[in-house]
Amino acid sequence: MMEETMLDKALVRLEEAARHLNIDSDVLEKLKYPRETIKARLMIRMDDGSRKSFMAWRCRYDDTRGPTKGGIRFHPDVTAEEVETLAFWMTIKCAVTNLPYGGGKGGVRVDPRSLSRSEIERLSRAYVQAFARVIGPDRDIPAPDVYTNAMIMGWMADEYSTLMGESMPAVVTGKPIALGGSLGRNDATARGGYYLLNHLRDELKLEKGGRVVVQGFGNAGQYIAELMAQDGYRVVAVSDTGGAILNDDGLNVAELIALKKNGKSVVDLAGQNGTIKISTDELLAVPSDVLVPAAMEDLIHKGNAASIRTRVILELANGPITAEADTILNAAGVIILPDILANAGGVTVSYFEWVQNKQGFYWTVEEIHERLRRIMEAEGKLIWDLAKEQNIPVRTAAYVHALGRLAEAIEAHGTQAFFTA
Numbered sequence: 001m002m003e004e005t006m007l008d009k010a011l012v013r014l015e016e017a018a019r020h021l022n023i024d025s026d027v028l029e030k031l032k033y034p035r036e037t038i039k040a041r042l043m044i045r046m047d048d049g050s051r052k053s054f055m056a057w058r059c060r061y062d063d064t065r066g067p068t069k070g071g072i073r074f075h076p077d078v079t080a081e082e083v084e085t086l087a088f089w090m091t092i093k094c095a096v097t098n099l100p101y102g103g104g105k106g107g108v109r110v111d112p113r114s115l116s117r118s119e120i121e122r123l124s125r126a127y128v129q130a131f132a133r134v135i136g137p138d139r140d141i142p143a144p145d146v147y148t149n150a151m152i153m154g155w156m157a158d159e160y161s162t163l164m165g166e167s168m169p170a171v172v173t174g175k176p177i178a179l180g181g182s183l184g185r186n187d188a189t190a191r192g193g194y195y196l197l198n199h200l201r202d203e204l205k206l207e208k209g210g211r212v213v214v215q216g217f218g219n220a221g222q223y224i225a226e227l228m229a230q231d232g233y234r235v236v237a238v239s240d241t242g243g244a245i246l247n248d249d250g251l252n253v254a255e256l257i258a259l260k261k262n263g264k265s266v267v268d269l270a271g272q273n274g275t276i277k278i279s280t281d282e283l284l285a286v287p288s289d290v291l292v293p294a295a296m297e298d299l300i301h302k303g304n305a306a307s308i309r310t311r312v313i314l315e316l317a318n319g320p321i322t323a324e325a326d327t328i329l330n331a332a333g334v335i336i337l338p339d340i341l342a343n344a345g346g347v348t349v350s351y352f353e354w355v356q357n358k359q360g361f362y363w364t365v366e367e368i369h370e371r372l373r374r375i376m377e378a379e380g381k382l383i384w385d386l387a388k389e390q391n392i393p394v395r396t397a398a399y400v401h402a403l404g405r406l407a408e409a410i411e412a413h414g415t416q417a418f419f420t421a
């Protein structure tokens with residue numbers, strides 16, 4: 001028997017949602033496979049004059065609802081299958097928030113920490129050269145993800161514009177403001193999750209002063225810690241690849257962010273003002289009101305799920321909880337606000353950036369925040385109410401919500417031909 005792949009495991013959640021809807025079997029057949037996954041070997045010149053090559057992928061999973069959209073990840077362990085699974089989640093996520101997009105994702109197998117800034121620039125430009133026929137402002141629109149950032153998106157947009165011979169900022173989102181980026185994209189993933197949590201605060205019985213634990217302290221993790229601390233929550237434990245720290249009186253989030261900006265790990269704060277170093281598994285067992293996974297997939301699994309002492313999980317990471325762990329946590333009464341809803345703020349503000357680029361007319365940060373808040377609250381509440389009405393986990397409700405929209409679009413398309421790679 002063939003081993004179940006990461007995508008197979010992700011699809012189980014879609015199949016479960018389909019049981020709550022009366023949809024044509026064609027819909028599931030269409031959503032079970034990526035439309036196309038392209039791979040390329042990127043060859044770049046290193047600073048010492050040598051050449052080095054890196055595997056890279058771009059997956060356009062489904063474009064029924066619009067151009068495919070999703071980030072590019074630079075990570076030493078990235079695989080084609082991971083990229084396809086992340087692109088599948090993007091397809092569902094864009095339908096959750098009703099953005100006019102399908103789902104895509106990209107990856108380069110590289111440890112960017114081992115490259116210089118100019119090597120990363122050459123790699124980013126090589127990615128665009130390799131995938132120039134795949135991406136495009138009305139075809140497939142990349143954005144940042146793990147270990148990529150605004151600077152990289154700026155290089156990518158610039159390379160694409162150079163290749164096409166005209167300014168095309170709408171090909172990539174998450175760019176620097178000076179190159180057509182949107183105000184509010186930097187903290188959008190965390191802010192969207194924060195608006196959702198805040199809107200459901202009464203239902204979740206959350207109170208100011210509540211304890212927050214954050215796994216992963218990058219873009220999503222730092223901003224959620226900052227927003228929650230500003231709102232009176234106590235961020236008691238955080239982690240990164242260097243390890244984890246705990247302070248029951250609350251960590252100094254601003255100090256931690258400054259530390260990270262200087263290229264250090266959160267564990268470098270251990271030993272100061274009652275902050276202690278703990279293991280990454282101990283982090284999950286720290287009692288909290290809200291646990292925020294903001295690192296990588298599958299870090300919460302059947303081996304550590306039972307140790308988790310929290311009431312609410314806000315999934316800012318994509319796919320941080322395995323299906324087995326999900327079952328354990330649901331049985332324990334932990335409410336999980338799932339990735340496809342909780343972290344949709346990032347792609348939502350990416351959509352705003354794309355609209356602004358196409359219009360050539362830019363919005364204030366207040367307008368961005370207000371539009372983001374409205375979407376997160378409206379979609380979040382519909383999903384929450386569906387979960388209560390049907391007595392199903394919020395994750396299943398989010399899939400049902402998205403699948404309804406996808407089914408409508410797939411059926412409306414009729415017998416559109418599609419090809420798999």
Ligand SMILES: NC(=O)C1=CN([C@@H]2O[C@H](COP(=O)(O)OP(=O)(O)OC[C@H]3O[C@@H](n4cnc5c(N)ncnc54)[C@H](O)[C@@H]3O)[C@@H](O)[C@H]2O)C=CC1
Nearest residue numbers: 146147216217218219220240241294295316317318343346
């Ligand atoms: N950046 C964005 O706009 C969006 C990101 N996401 C998801 O959020 C998650 C985090 O992404 P970003 O914050 O953008 O990445 P990032 O590259 O800014 O930060 C990743 C962080 O995770 C930490 N990390 C990695 N492996 C870890 C481990 N095993 N244990 C603890 N910490 C670990 C790293 O040290 C780093 O602090 C990913 O799942 C990503 O797909 C989701 C939606 C949008």
Ligand SMILES: O=C(O)CCC(=O)C(=O)O
Nearest residue numbers: 070071143145346347350
């Ligand atoms: O901003 C975007 O377009 C996509 C962000 C992303 O990769 C994600 O939501 O996982």
